[in-house]
Amino acid sequence: MSEDQMRQELERLRAENAALKKTSAKGLSLKVSEKGALSVYGLGRFPVTLYKEQWKKLLDMADDIRAFITANDAQLKTKDAGGASSKE
Numbered sequence: 001m002s003e004d005q006m007r008q009e010l011e012r013l014r015a016e017n018a019a020l021k022k023t024s025a026k027g028l029s030l031k032v033s034e035k036g037a038l039s040v041y042g043l044g045r046f047p048v049t050l051y052k053e054q055w056k057k058l059l060d061m062a063d064d065i066r067a068f069i070t071a072n073d074a075q076l077k078t079k080d081a082g083g084a085s086s087k088e
Contacts, residue, residue, distance in 0.1 A: 044079075 001009075020029075028042040038055055039047040050058065058065075069076060077085045 028040060031039045031041065031047075033039050033049055037049045037051045039049040041047045079085045
């Protein structure tokens with residue numbers, strides 16, 4: 001690899017790093033995985049990755065999920081930004 005190619009690659013990596021830092025400041029980011037699924041980053045240590053049909057089914061259940069959370073609030077724990085879980 002020539003010095004010019006290394007400089008170009010370094011600039012590309014710096015730009016990619018800056019973009020990643022910007023999205024992590026917002027909290028969540030979306031990406032298409034290598035296999036064509038949608039990955040959501042920023043919820044935990046690993047991304048949540050589902051195919052579009054799975055996301056559509058899950059999103060169609062949003063009201064049911066919210067109702068379930070409300071109905072089961074006493075049993076459900078919360079997870080703070082530091083990773084510790086607590087019961088609120």
